[in-house]
Amino acid sequence: MVEKTNTTNPTKSCITFISRSAPYGSNRANLCLDMALACAVFEQDVNYVFLDDGIYQLLKGQDGAAIQNKTLGSALETLALYSIENVYVDQQSLKERGIDAAELLPSIKLIENDALSRLIKNADLVFNL
Amino acid sequence: MKFSIVIYAAPYSTESAASALRFAESLIQQGHELYRLFFFGDGVHNASKLTVVAQDEINLQLQWSKLIEEHDIDSVICVSSALRRGVLDQTEADRHGLGAASAYESSEVAGLGQLVDASLHSDRVVNFG
Amino acid sequence: MSSLHTINRSPDSKLLERCLKVINADDAILFLEDGVYHCILPTNLSAIAETVKVYSLREDMLARATLSKTKDRVEAIDTARFVGLCCEHEKVVSWF
8 A cells, every 4th residue: 555645845745634424414524525625626645534434425326415415425436536546444444334345435445543543643634523 | 833723613512612712822822823723614603703692601703803813813714614604704795795794804714725725834733623 | 753632522432442543652642621531430541552641631620520530640731731732743633
C-alpha cells in the first residue's frame, strides 16, 4: 500500500479524513465529504477512511430520493473524479456490522488498525467525524 | 504558534462551542495567533446575531463576536452551511431577496477554500464538535 | 509526529475504545466535556498503554463534581495547558 505522507511543501499538506458516521441520519458524512472535496480541489494530498458506522456510506444501491435526499453513495463515487485515490475502508468495522466487501462501492481498499494508525501519524492534519 | 479552530457544534445544544470559545480566548491570552475561525455545519449558528439569552446566561454568539472584533480575528462562516440555516450577511440576504441579515458582521460568509487555506497556513488546526 | 487525541463524550460513546485501536505509543489523550467521566473508573482507563499520557480538563471536572474522584493515572489540566499540549504535539485528533 502506498500511503501519502506529510511533505514540507507549504502549498501542499497531507490530510487524512476519517468518516465515522452513517449517511442520512446526520449530516456528518456530508460535511466530511465536502471538506475532502475542497481539499482535493485545492490539490492537497487526501486520504479518506471509512470507519465504524461510516462504512454504511459505501453500501451499493442507496436511494436518497426515497427521503428527499441526495444519494450519498453517488457522491462518494465522485471521489476519484477529484483525484482522491487513497480511499480506505476498515475491515474490522465491516466484520462487526456483518457487511461483506462485495456489497460496497468499488475501488475501495481494505485497511486494518495498524495502517489507519499510520495514516493518522503521517498526516499533517486529521479531520475525524 | 499559529492556530485555526473549526467549530461544528451549535451553541447551547452541547458544550463544544463553549469549549472552543474558552480555548480560543486562552490561546490568544498566551500570545499565540488565531489565524482563522471556521464555523461549519451547525457551528454557523455561533455567528447568528438574532439571539436573546437570559441575563444570567452566557451569550455565546455575542462572546464570539466580541472576541473576533477585539482581536481582529479572521472568522469565516461556511456559506453552504450558513445559507440553509438562515445565517446570512447583508450581501447574501440581498442576493437571495431575503429581508434581513442575521449574521454578525464580524464574521465573513465564505467557502470551504478558507478552511483549506487555514489548514495550510496554521501550525495547528483544532476541531470542536 | 505525535498526536493529542481529544475525547468529549462519555464512556458510552466507545470513542476511547476506538481511539485506542489506532493510537500511537507517543500520543496523548485529553478528556474534556462529558469525556471526563472516563476518569472516575479505573477500568475505563486500564486499556490505555503506559506510554500514553492521559489528561482531563479541570474546568469540566469541577462542573461535574468528578475532580475528587479522578484517578491518579489522569493529570488534571486547565484550558491554558490544553493549548500548551496542542503545541507540544504535532497535531490534534478530535474524537466527537
